[in-house]
Amino acid sequence: MIDKRYYFYSFSIILSVLAIIFYFVFPLNIGIDLRGGQLVEIETKYKDLKNIPGEVITSNNSIIIKSNQINKDQILSEIKKYDPNAQIIRYEEISPSLSRELVRKSFWVIILVLLSISIYVSIVFSEKSGLIKSWLLGLIVLLTLFHDILVSFGAYIFLSHFLKFELSIAIIVAFLLIAGFSVHDTIVVFDRLRENVKIKGVLNKEIFENSIKQTLTRSINTSLTAILAILPLAFLIEILKPLVITLIIGFIFGTYSSICLATPLAYDLLRKINRAS
Numbered sequence: 001m002i003d004k005r006y007y008f009y010s011f012s013i014i015l016s017v018l019a020i021i022f023y024f025v026f027p028l029n030i031g032i033d034l035r036g037g038q039l040v041e042i043e044t045k046y047k048d049l050k051n052i053p054g055e056v057i058t059s060n061n062s063i064i065i066k067s068n069q070i071n072k073d074q075i076l077s078e079i080k081k082y083d084p085n086a087q088i089i090r091y092e093e094i095s096p097s098l099s100r101e102l103v104r105k106s107f108w109v110i111i112l113v114l115l116s117i118s119i120y121v122s123i124v125f126s127e128k129s130g131l132i133k134s135w136l137l138g139l140i141v142l143l144t145l146f147h148d149i150l151v152s153f154g155a156y157i158f159l160s161h162f163l164k165f166e167l168s169i170a171i172i173v174a175f176l177l178i179a180g181f182s183v184h185d186t187i188v189v190f191d192r193l194r195e196n197v198k199i200k201g202v203l204n205k206e207i208f209e210n211s212i213k214q215t216l217t218r219s220i221n222t223s224l225t226a227i228l229a230i231l232p233l234a235f236l237i238e239i240l241k242p243l244v245i246t247l248i249i250g251f252i253f254g255t256y257s258s259i260c261l262a263t264p265l266a267y268d269l270l271r272k273i274n275r276a277s
Helices: 005-025 072-080 096-124 134-163 169-200 205-236 238-276
Strands: 037-043 055-058 062-067 087-094
Touching: 005 134, 005 238, 037 072, 072 087, 096 134, 096 169, 134 169, 134 238, 169 205, 169 238, 205 238
Parallel strands: none
Antiparallel strands: 037 062, 037 087, 055 062
């Protein structure tokens, strides 16, 4: 892994650049909880809807209408002309001011979570071997977490363009879960690295390679277990498909970054700093 680290660095840079490009190329389909508006879901088998403002999503037994302005009673009356049994089963309304507040708070929550996790890692490793710089491990965790969220977000944008997913509060929560899952794997590797350095008293390539090998199977098995646990939900519950797919993408990149990015970065940066000191 260490010998191939420059390939991994290049791959991650390419993924990060693509994520930024996707953000500007593919327009995001923002949910009403983040942009404001109204949503009404009507249980009906009638699907031939015309002249209805907004976005219309149909399923086997219902239709969902999203718009800035919806007269739900008028729409229901029109549908009842063709389907007397039609009824409203869900109605949501969020004001634009509330949605802007949610967007602002979501942004700051993600930033604070990333910083808090990095500080926590620095504290956890602060009293360990002198060869391991705790603040540097915290910085590496921050970089890899930012990488995981950015790349996962780029993959989500790309898929949502074709699968018509919405960006909602639930997806933002998914990115926070990805951050927590990713840092778990990274801490496991760093903890093994710390123990190996403590035993050997040196900081060389073999130490890093052994630390990766000793935790590789555990990291992969943990990710596969999590993915297999949530994968059926994407097929059984349609509304959860965007959330599940986002989590699966994030778990994959989180495992990748813990093994292929975090440890090689620690190898390069720790050796440079120890030489300088």
